[in-house]
Amino acid sequence: MFTRDQYQLWDFGDGRRLESFGPWRLDRPCPTAEGMPQADPEAWQRIDARFERTDGENGQWSGGDAMPETWTIAHGALRLELKCSPFGHVGVFAEQAANWDWITGQVEASAEPPKVLNLFAYTGGSTLAAAAAGAEVVHVDAARNTVAWARRNAELSGLADAPIRWIAEDARKFVRRELDRGNTYDAVILDPPSYGHGPRGEVWQLSQHLAGLVAMCGRLTAGRRRFMLVTCHTPGVGPDDLARLLVADLGVSAGHVTAAAMSLDATTGRKLSSGVVARWELG
Numbered sequence: 570m571f572t573r574d575q576y577q578l579w580d581f582g583d584g585r586r587l588e589s590f591g592p593w594r595l596d597r598p599c600p601t602a603e604g605m606p607q608a609d610p611e612a613w614q615r616i617d618a619r620f621e622r623t624d625g626e627n628g629q630w631s632g633g634d635a636m637p638e639t640w641t642i643a644h645g646a647l648r649l650e651l652k653c654s655p656f657g658h659v660g661v662f663a664e665q666a667a668n669w670d671w672i673t674g675q676v677e678a679s680a681e682p683p684k685v686l687n688l689f690a691y692t693g694g695s696t697l698a699a700a701a702a703g704a705e706v707v708h709v710d711a712a713r714n715t716v717a718w719a720r721r722n723a724e725l726s727g728l729a730d731a732p733i734r735w736i737a738e739d740a741r742k743f744v745r746r747e748l749d750r751g752n753t754y755d756a757v758i759l760d761p762p763s764y765g766h767g768p769r770g771e772v773w774q775l776s777q778h779l780a781g782l783v784a785m786c787g788r789l790t791a792g793r794r795r796f797m798l799v800t801c802h803t804p805g806v807g808p809d810d811l812a813r814l815l816v817a818d819l820g821v822s823a824g825h826v827t828a829a830a831m832s833l834d835a836t837t838g839r840k841l842s843s844g845v846v847a848r849w850e851l852g
Contacts, residue, residue, distance in 0.1 A: 570670070575642045576663045578835045582607035586841065590651055590659055591642045593617045597657050598628075600804075601842045608837040620657040628657055641725060644669065647697045648725035650718065660692045660718065664831045664843035665760070668798060669698035672758065675796040675850060676702035683755035683795050686747075686786070688740040689765075693719030695758045695798075700731040707754075711767045713737040739767025741778060744785045755795045757786040763803040775803050780814055787819040794824070795851050800831070802844035811847035824851050 579587040579594070583606065586599035596619040607613065618633030630653045639652045644666055651660045676683060676699050685704045687696045692715060696708040700723070710716050716737045723729055736743060740761070747754075759782070765773040783799065790797070797819065799811055808828035815826050828847040832840040 570666050571642070571644055571663060575644065576661075576666075578663070578833045578841060579612045580607055580609045580835055580837055581605065581839070581841050587613055587616070588663070590661070591640055593636055593640065595653075595659065596620070598622060599841070608835070608839055612836075618653060620653070622657070626656050628655065644694070646701055646726060647694070647722070649692065649694065649722050650725060661694065662691075662843075664833055665694055665800070667831070668800065668846060669694055671848065672698045672796075672798065673702045675756070676704045679704075679755070679795055684753075685756045685758065686744075686754045686789065687758045688744070688782075688786075689759060689761045690719065691715060691760065693722045695760070696733060697723060697726050697728055699756075699758075700728050700733050701726065704756075705732040707734045707736060709736045709738055709740055709743050711737065711739055711765065711771075713768070737768060739769070739771040740773070741782055741785070742767065742771060744782065744789065748785060748788060752789070753791075753793060754786075754789050755793050756797060757790060758798045759783070759786070760800045775801070775806075780817075783814055783819065794819075794849070797849040798846065799848075800844055800846045806845060808845045808847065811845055815847050815849050819849065824849050 577589045581599055581602040584603045586602055587596050594617045596616045617636055618630050620628050620630050622628040639650050641648050641650055649661050672695055682703045685699045685706045687708050690696055690708045690710045696706050700706050716735050720735055761775055763775050808830055812826050812828035826849050831843045831846050833843050
């Protein structure tokens with residue numbers, strides 16, 4: 570997990586969350602905090618920037634005049650560039666840090682460096698965790714600017730020369746092409762959105778497409794699979810749903826599946842729901 574000087578969830582409620590990323594404290598929308606009261610109103614008195622949605626996913630930041638355009642935070646040896654984006658994101662989802670630690674352990678436990686496919690790879694936290702532990706990684710995200718962001722994170726983390734392929738492509742299209750080419754992998758990481766679009770307008774809907782994609786990833790890793798990780802932030806999808814999907818669509822007859830809710834601990838002692846994760850590991 571992040572150390573408190575790098576990331577801290579101070580409070581949440583009334584549909585918002587108050588977090589610090591390094592020295593900067595941000596107030597952003599949080600659908601999972603709807604209908605909940607704030608536990609520490611005093612904490613909200615100090616805010617460096619606040620994001621308000623104005624049109625769909627777009628919005629506007631206010632109060633951040635003193636902040637730099639970009640800054641960095643650390644997770645162990647990894648360095649991540651952050652910025653206040655027009656969508657309210659900053660470049661990291663803090664709940665994923667526990668998964669990065671798990672990925673590191675899986676790679677380090679492998680007898681030989683595994684070949685890892687990271688789909689919907691965003692700014693590369695999982696990619697960097699795997700590469701820093703010794704894996705060869707193929708990093709796939711539909712947005713070219715996000716892939717460029719992930720490459721900057723690799724440079725900041727001293728991994729510019731690590732064996733990472735950077736691919737801006739639709740995830741399902743890339744996996745189909747890899748199957749046609751006869752390429753195989755030892756592990757797959759997926760963090761799919763509820764809805765999305767590929768670089769050529771390809772439509773992604775988790776409810777319709779996740780099971781098929783997991784099945785294709787099962788074929789990509791057949792006979793050599795070491796681990797697989799799937800995270801989900803879609804309302805209505807629980808840990809048991811993801812666990813059943815891995816068992817059914819991977820067609821596993823060996824290995825071990827665990828699934829759990831992800832959450833972030835606030836300084837108030839409350840936990841903020843942050844999606845679900847399912848993990849398959851050999852042994």
